[in-house]
Amino acid sequence: MAGKAPQSLHAKQGENIFAKNPKVSAELLALTYGAFVHRLIKDESSTSGTGENAEEVNAILDKMGYNIGQRIIDEFFAKAPSQGLCRDLNDTAKVIGEQGFKMFLGVTAEVANFDVEAKAFSLIIRENPLADFVILPSPYANKLWYSNILCGVIRGALEMVNMKVAAYFRKDILRGHDCTELRVELKEIVKDKYEEDDDDK
Amino acid sequence: MAGKAPQSLHAKQGENIFAKNPKVSAELLALTYGAFVHRLIKDESSTSGTGENAEEVNAILDKMGYNIGQRIIDEFFAKAPSQGLCRDLNDTAKVIGEQGFKMFLGVTAEVANFDVEAKAFSLIIRENPLADFVILPSPYANKLWYSNILCGVIRGALEMVNMKVAAYFRKDILRGHDCTELRVELKEIVKDKYEEDDDDK
Numbered sequence: 070m071a072g073k074a075p076q077s078l079h080a081k082q083g084e085n086i087f088a089k090n091p092k093v094s095a096e097l098l099a100l101t102y103g104a105f106v107h108r109l110i111k112d113e114s115s116t117s118g119t120g121e122n123a124e125e126v127n128a129i130l131d132k133m134g135y136n137i138g139q140r141i142i143d144e145f146f147a148k149a150p151s152q153g154l155c156r157d158l159n160d161t162a163k164v165i166g167e168q169g170f171k172m173f174l175g176v177t178a179e180v181a182n183f184d185v186e187a188k189a190f191s192l193i194i195r196e197n198p199l200a201d202f203v204i205l206p207s208p209y210a211n212k213l214w215y216s217n218i219l220c221g222v223i224r225g226a227l228e229m230v231n232m233k234v235a236a237y238f239r240k241d242i243l244r245g246h247d248c249t250e251l252r253v254e255l256k257e258i259v260k261d262k263y264e265e266d267d268d269d270k
Numbered sequence: 271m272a273g274k275a276p277q278s279l280h281a282k283q284g285e286n287i288f289a290k291n292p293k294v295s296a297e298l299l300a301l302t303y304g305a306f307v308h309r310l311i312k313d314e315s316s317t318s319g320t321g322e323n324a325e326e327v328n329a330i331l332d333k334m335g336y337n338i339g340q341r342i343i344d345e346f347f348a349k350a351p352s353q354g355l356c357r358d359l360n361d362t363a364k365v366i367g368e369q370g371f372k373m374f375l376g377v378t379a380e381v382a383n384f385d386v387e388a389k390a391f392s393l394i395i396r397e398n399p400l401a402d403f404v405i406l407p408s409p410y411a412n413k414l415w416y417s418n419i420l421c422g423v424i425r426g427a428l429e430m431v432n433m434k435v436a437a438y439f440r441k442d443i444l445r446g447h448d449c450t451e452l453r454v455e456l457k458e459i460v461k462d463k464y465e466e467d468d469d470d471k
Contacts (some may be wrong), residue, residue: 082346091300093399095292096345097374101299105306112471133305140403173298198294202341216286218302 070088070152077128079163086148099201105131106215110206126227127217134221135228142226145169154230158255159183159187161232165223165253174198178251184242189254191239194219199248214238216249233257277350280364284372287349296376300402307331307416311407321409332401335422336429346370355431359456360384362433363391366424366454375399379452390455392440395420398450406444415439417450424454435459 076084109126146152149168155161159180164177170192178192199216214220220236225236233256240246277285310327317418347353356362360381367379371393379393413417415421421437428435432458441447 087295090294091376091399092293093296093376094374095294096342098294098299098302100338100341101303104419105302107337108330108334116454129309131367133309135325136308137301137305140301152327173295175292175294199293222456 074256077163077167078172079167080171080177082149082152083168083177086168087175090148090172092175096201098198099203102199102218103203109208110213120212123209127197127212127214130214130217131221131224132179134201134218134223135225136221137218138222138225138227139229141173142229145172145226146174158187158190161193161227166192172193172203181195182250182252189252192251193244194249194251194255197242199247200243203243210244214241215243218243219251223251227253231261233259237248278364278368280368281372281378283350283353284369284378287369287373288376290372291349293376296399297402299399300404303400303419304404310408311414321407321413321439322412328413329331331415331418332422332425335419336426337422337426338419339423339426339428341431342374342423343430346373346397346427349373358387359391362394362428363454367393370427371395383451383453390453393451393452393454395452397444401444402443402452411445415442416444417442420452424452428454432460432462434460 106126109129110122136261149172152164152168155164162180162183166180170178176196176198178194180190181193182191188260194216197216201220203215205213205215206268214237217238220238223236224234235252235256236256237252238250239252240248240250242249307327310330312322350373353365353369356365363381363384366383370378371379377395377397377399379395381391382394383392384390395417400403400419400420404416407415415438418439422435423437427437436453436455436457438453440453441449441451441453443450
């Protein structure tokens with residue numbers, strides 16, 4: 070669908086940083102993540118395995134991601150010290166999809182579907198290292214957002230740079246959709262108490 | 271301590287395979303694994319957070335690893351098709367520590383401490399990608415084997431090639447030991463029903 074654009078600066082930067090830092094096999098992450106999600110499905114509450122606990126599992130994954138996001142943002146700035154704060158949400162979207170995804174997951178996500186007010190965007194994840202090998206058990210096929218941890222990571226990381234967002238999956242190839250789409254909606258930019266009054270947007 | 275030996279064939283093979291296959295950042299694995307272990311500590315049973323559920327968490331991690339191991343062995347042979355079955359436990363140890371560790375975790379583990387009967391060995395893990403950033407909460411400091419999933423992986427993988435082993439941590443830098451030592455003891459070699467009678471060891 071999308072034409073092959075020349076690699077952006079963010080993508081290049083992400084790739085350089087990814088190349089320099091310690092890595093593990095993507096399969097190991099996929100298998101480890103899968104084993105933990107499996108356990109959450111099986112062992113959360115009395116409705117385990119029936120699909121009824123899917124909402125709960127989604128929430129747990131999001132919460133875990135949130136905690137990871139709050140730490141990963143430090144790693145991000147430690148590795149990309151030249152990265153300043155983003156100017157607008159378009160910039161934020163690209164830094165996440167092209168640089169952040171590359172630095173940690175080794176793949177990029179495509180930025181798409183900005184709304185008219187430029188307050189929300191989607192990340193289209195063509196390759197999802199978390200979801201290799203995965204087939205959702207049928208009671209979960211329309212209920213579980215398997216990679217929901219990613220929503221939490223984005224929400225947690227952005228909160229650390231004063232952006233409150235809602236992040237959720239709209240589509241997932243695992244559910245039979247045509248692509249995997251993660252939606253990010255800006256809710257509020259929290260003012261730093263120490264911020265100078267030069268907010269001239 | 272250990273002199274820098276020239277890289278073995280297994281290590282080279284592991285490195286080549288690792289280089290060719292998709293990777294993610296080691297930090298992401300560490301943070302993800304950490305978030306899940308944290309959750310197990312907090313949410314398993316009524317003794318959550320007190321350290322009393324450490325044994326239970328160790329067992330869960332081992333069990334998860336076992337399931338991963340049973341799948342990862344297929345990945346291993348798919349990626350290293352020239353790898354035949356090992357001739358003896360010494361060979362097995364090297365394939366695990368030098369090739370298997372490299373292929374999936376991006377690091378090697380040193381084989382050491384073979385017992386006199388050559389029925390048990392240790393893997394000394396100098397760099398443990400799972401344990402980056404980790405400080406054990408004090409009620410768990412002498413009870414939790416944080417990386418216990420690795421024991422399960424080895425046990426599960428070896429069972430698929432007819433070797434029943436016990437695998438457990440003896441030491442962990444996270445507990446203040448001088449190194450991280452994973453012990454593997456061969457319990458039984460299960461005969462294939464279809465195996466020819468040419469067992470001439």
